[in-house]
Amino acid sequence: MGKQLEQISIALGGNPNSGKTTLFNSLTGARQHVGNYPGVTVEKKEGFASQNGTNVHIVDLPGTYSLTAYSQDEVVARDFLTESKNEAVVNIVDASNLERNLYLTVQLLELGVPVCLALNMVDVAESRGITIDDKKLSNLMEIPVIPTIARTGKGKEELLNKAIEMAGDAKPSRNFSISYGDDLDEALNEMETIILKSNFLIGSYPARWVGIKYLEKDELVIEKGDKINKAVSSDLIKIVESVSKHLKNTLNTYPEALISDYRYGYISSILKQGVVKRSHEENRLELSDKIDKVVTNRFLGPLIMAAIIYGLYQFVFTYSEAPVVWFENFFGWLNGLASDNMSDGLLKSLVVSGIIDGVGGVLGFVPLIMFMFFGISILEDSGYLARVAFMLDKVFAAFGLHGNSVMAFIVSGGIAGGCAVPGVMASRTLKSPREKLATLLTVPFMNCGAKLPVMALLVGAFFGKNEALMMLLITVIAWGGALLVAKLLRMTVISGPPTPFVMELPPYRLPTMRGLLTHTWERTWQYIKKAGTVILGISIILWAMMTFPGLPESDLAVFENQRNEVMEAASAEAVQELEAAADNDEAELSEAAAAVQDQLFQIDGREAEKALRHSVAGSIGTALEPVSKAAGFDWRTNIALVGGFAAKEVVVSTLGTAYSMGEVDPEETGSLGEALQKSPGWNPLVALSLILFTIFYAPCFVTVVAIAREAGSWKWAGFSMVFNTALAFGVAATVYQIGSATGFLIG
Ligand code: GDP
Ligand code: MG
Numbered sequence: 001m002g003k004q005l006e007q008i009s010i011a012l013g014g015n016p017n018s019g020k021t022t023l024f025n026s027l028t029g030a031r032q033h034v035g036n037y038p039g040v041t042v043e044k045k046e047g048f049a050s051q052n053g054t055n056v057h058i059v060d061l062p063g064t065y066s067l068t069a070y071s072q073d074e075v076v077a078r079d080f081l082t083e084s085k086n087e088a089v090v091n092i093v094d095a096s097n098l099e100r101n102l103y104l105t106v107q108l109l110e111l112g113v114p115v116c117l118a119l120n121m122v123d124v125a126e127s128r129g130i131t132i133d134d135k136k137l138s139n140l141m142e143i144p145v146i147p148t149i150a151r152t153g154k155g156k157e158e159l160l161n162k163a164i165e166m167a168g169d170a171k172p173s174r175n176f177s178i179s180y181g182d183d184l185d186e187a188l189n190e191m192e193t194i195i196l197k198s199n200f201l202i203g204s205y206p207a208r209w210v211g212i213k214y215l216e217k218d219e220l221v222i223e224k225g226d227k228i229n230k231a232v233s234s235d236l237i238k239i240v241e242s243v244s245k246h247l248k249n250t251l252n253t254y255p256e257a258l259i260s261d262y263r264y265g266y267i268s269s270i271l272k273q274g275v276v277k278r279s280h281e282e283n284r285l286e287l288s289d290k291i292d293k294v295v296t297n298r299f300l301g302p303l304i305m306a307a308i309i310y311g312l313y314q315f316v317f318t319y320s321e322a323p324v325v326w327f328e329n330f331f332g333w334l335n336g337l338a339s340d341n342m343s344d345g346l347l348k349s350l351v352v353s354g355i356i357d358g359v360g361g362v363l364g365f366v367p368l369i370m371f372m373f374f375g376i377s378i379l380e381d382s383g384y385l386a387r388v389a390f391m392l393d394k395v396f397a398a399f400g401l402h403g404n405s406v407m408a409f410i411v412s413g414g415i416a417g418g419c420a421v422p423g424v425m426a427s428r429t430l431k432s433p434r435e436k437l438a439t440l441l442t443v444p445f446m447n448c449g450a451k452l453p454v455m456a457l458l459v460g461a462f463f464g465k466n467e468a469l470m471m472l473l474i475t476v477i478a479w480g481g482a483l484l485v486a487k488l489l490r491m492t493v494i495s496g497p498p499t500p501f502v503m504e505l506p507p508y509r510l511p512t513m514r515g516l517l518t519h520t521w522e523r524t525w526q527y528i529k530k531a532g533t534v535i536l537g538i539s540i541i542l543w544a545m546m547t548f549p550g551l552p553e554s555d556l557a558v559f560e561n562q563r564n565e566v567m568e569a570a571s572a573e574a575v576q577e578l579e580a581a582a583d584n585d586e587a588e589l590s591e592a593a594a595a596v597q598d599q600l601f602q603i604d605g606r607e608a609e610k611a612l613r614h615s616v617a618g619s620i621g622t623a624l625e626p627v628s629k630a631a632g633f634d635w636r637t638n639i640a641l642v643g644g645f646a647a648k649e650v651v652v653s654t655l656g657t658a659y660s661m662g663e664v665d666p667e668e669t670g671s672l673g674e675a676l677q678k679s680p681g682w683n684p685l686v687a688l689s690l691i692l693f694t695i696f697y698a699p700c701f702v703t704v705v706a707i708a709r710e711a712g713s714w715k716w717a718g719f720s721m722v723f724n725t726a727l728a729f730g731v732a733a734t735v736y737q738i739g740s741a742t743g744f745l746i747g
Contacts (some may be wrong), residue, residue, distance in 0.1 A: 003516045006054065007055040007057065008056055008168075009087055010059075010079060010088045011055045011061055012059065013061040013089055013091075014092035014104065014118075014120075015094065016064070018101060019120045021060065023120065023148065023156070026153045027049045027058055037290075044061070045059070045060035047060070051157070053166060056163065056397075061076070061077040064104065065104060067108070071432050079737060083204060087163075088116055089116070091118065091120040091164055093117060093118065095119050095122045095132050096124045096130055102270075102271075106178065106266060106267065107263075109178060110209050112205075112209065114166050116144045116145075116146070116163050117138075118147050119132060119134055119137070119148060119153070121149070123149050130277070131276075140273060144162045146159045146162055154679060162735070175206075178263065178557065184258060187240070188215070191210075191211035191214065192208050192211055192231060195211065200229060200232045201221070205221075214237065214240050217255075251301035255548075288508045291508055295384070295387055301391055308384070309407075312376075312379065316368065316371045316372045320370070324364065329364075331360035350543065354539060357543070358540060363528075364466075365421045365577055366528065367426060368422050369421065372422035373519065374520045376429065377511065378394070381511035383463065383508045384508070385429060397498055399484075399490070400435070400489070400494075402430055405438075405439040407426045408439050409442075409482065411426050412424070412446040413446030413449070413478070414446050416471070418446060420448050420706075421706050424440055424706040425527065425706060426709055427440050428523075437489075437494050437716060438486045440711055440720075441720050445481050445485070445724075448694070450700065452696055454648060454649065454652055455512070461674070481695065483509075534705045535705055540703045545642070546654075547611075548613065549615070550611060551611045555614075564604055573590075573592070573597050575596075577590060581593070606660050608659060609658055609659070609660040610637060612654070613639075615642065620639075621636070621637075621641075622635040622639045628729075630729075631736045634681050635658075637655070645698060645700060648699050655676075659676070659679070685735075685740065686736070688745060691736055692728065693729065697728035698721040699721070700701040
């Protein structure tokens with residue numbers, strides 16, 4: 001027995017779905033997410049528990065099956081265990097699936113950390129007729145074992161007491177090692193000697209562990225080793241190479257496989273010694289297995305999956321419609337309020353177009369994000385998402401993506417009309433960093449709801465006869481482009497081996513409403529908190545770009561004079577009528593008054609057009625014209641595309657302004673379409689070029705901010721802006737040039 005400490009630190013580790021989060025909550029009382037998808041715990045969670053005067057600091061490690069370097073979660077867990085001082089590691093294992101769970105335990109012990117086993121879900125095991133002799137397990141593995149039921153908190157006191165006791169124990173954790181067979185053992189001994197002699201990497205790791213990692217070809221450890229002592233590192237690699245060759249020749253296997261075989265062998269030898277007893281029928285099919293027989297069936301599986309994914313999509317975008325409209329109406333009302341009560345001028349323009357639109361832009365996505373996370377939480381917590389990943393992994397892996405990428409693509413507009421912001425956030429379910437990055441960077445190509453008005457305008461105006469076919473083509477191009485670009489990125493800037501599919505299929509569970517709501521709210525709040533301020537800031541900058549420097553006095557005077565002339569020429573009745581109508585939107589105008597009003601609108605339109613051209617955005621658009629001509633775009637289109645960075649549908653309203661038509665409502669584009677048809681710079685080829693550009697170019701800035709958050713760096717957000725725009729321009733210019741040369745679509 002050691003002395004009692006004032007404060008100790010323990011880490012909580014275990015497989016996904018072992019009940020880690022539940023135990024953590026039960027110990028710390030903190031409000032946390034309880035999920036059912038492998039590895040949901042990415043963020044580091046910490047909490048405190050008090051027990052008999054000892055303050056216990058608990059860190060919840062990411063759920064992992066292993067401590068290799070395959071996934072970010074594993075690396076995070078491993079680094080934390082070796083780099084920070086943990087006085088005890090509580091390893092929570094699922095008693096109903098002990099063999100699988102102890103695989104991690106073996107690796108924790110090899111890492112030399114003091115392990116206390118929380119034998120969790122003993123109730124589940126019992127209901128399946130499995131009894132575990134915890135005393136025997138403890139004796140055989142030489143570690144403390146405490147049976148627990150995390151759901152009810154049973155056993156947690158005893159567990160804490162044991163952890164505190166371990167932390168107080170002065171004696172170092174025992175040297176744990178298992179045999180990996182003659183060949184590997186010999187190699188390991190040889191390596192251990194070299195490692196100890198040259199003090200190689202053993203500040204934080206046990207010598208034998210370093211050897212094992214070299215045998216497993218662990219990239220991160222070898223990289224570290226190379227940096228510290230290249231010569232020793234090469235010596236170790238030589239040993240690994242020679243034993244690998246020997247294994248290949250004699251057993252036709254490789255070290256990693258053998259290591260894993262022996263670990264399982266060790267575990268099963270322990271379990272077979274009377275640790276696990278089953279009372280009834282050994283091969284009884286569990287309910288989950290029965291469901292899986294149907295749900296992952298070769299023929300039925302994909303059908304069920306398609307139906308569920310389509311259902312999720314419908315759920316997200318249909319049910320969020322009402323709240324989206326409430327938000328829109330609210331901000332419309334706010335906008336009206338500001339417009340009516342503020343005097344014309346810059347401040348009003350800033351409040352209305354910069355701030356209210358900006359805040360609206362942030363909050364407008366909230367219903368979508370909430371519904372998306374709610375839907376995904378159901379799939380995740382029930383265990384179905386793991387099946388989707390499992391079934392689709394082969395297809396997506398061919399493009400360097402992951403089975404789980406599908407959610408992000410669908411939500412982003414894989415079925416036209418989605419939104420890339422919740423789509424990017426859906427990539428959170430991807431645990432392997434490279435696949436996740438490739439997904440993040442390509443989902444913006446999907447046909448989001450904001451691109452649809454742009455497509456509808458162009459297709460309606462120039463491909464009216466083949467509308468449906470064109471829309472289908474656009475979806476196909478978006479998917480094809482996304483998958484090909486993903487493949488390209490995975491072969492170049494984010495190259496690296498695919499993450500092996502090590503996920504197990506967790507048992508199906510009925511999600512709890514509380515769990516779903518907590519999960520949904522946490523993610524949504526994170527979006528508002530983390531992305532909100534940045535989005536508002538950028539919205540104001542974009543407003544400024546479209547507004548400043550404004551027209552010089554002399555120009556303003558010209559338009560004012562034109563208005564005055566119209567008013568002077570108008571009859572007294574018409575003027576009176578218009579003044580009356582200004583206070584009453586419903587008023588019917590006489591023909592004469594309507595003609596006057598129309599003239600005034602046209603002057604306003606020309607003024608707005610001139611001011612836009614004069615703005616910073618206008619200067620950019622004009623300056624880019626010599627280049628953009630290659631894709632058929634003039635300065636007007638360029639400005640609209642700059643505006644589209646705020647939100648894709650702004651392309652439509654900005655085109656409206658640029659063609660002196662005032663702000664065009666993205667939902668009623670008929671007259672703008674006609675104007676474009678008549679305009680000399682336009683023909684179907686230009687429209688096609690612009691359609692292609694719109695599919696591929698820089699995502700809207702809300703998406704860019706979301707990408708930065710999810711990728712964890714602005715570097716990749718910047719990359720997506722530059723790369724996507726360059727790609728879009730390349731595609732559009734190629735099509736336009738070929739079309740111009742061959743006369744295709746120019747009518
Ligand atoms: P994690 O992935 O390891 O964090 O696992 P969770 O804590 O999210 O638990 C997964 C599921 O198992 C949840 O539905 C929990 O309510 C449930 N669970 C956790 N511990 C127990 C337990 O001891 N008994 C039972 N019956 N269910 C449990
Ligand atoms: Mg968890």
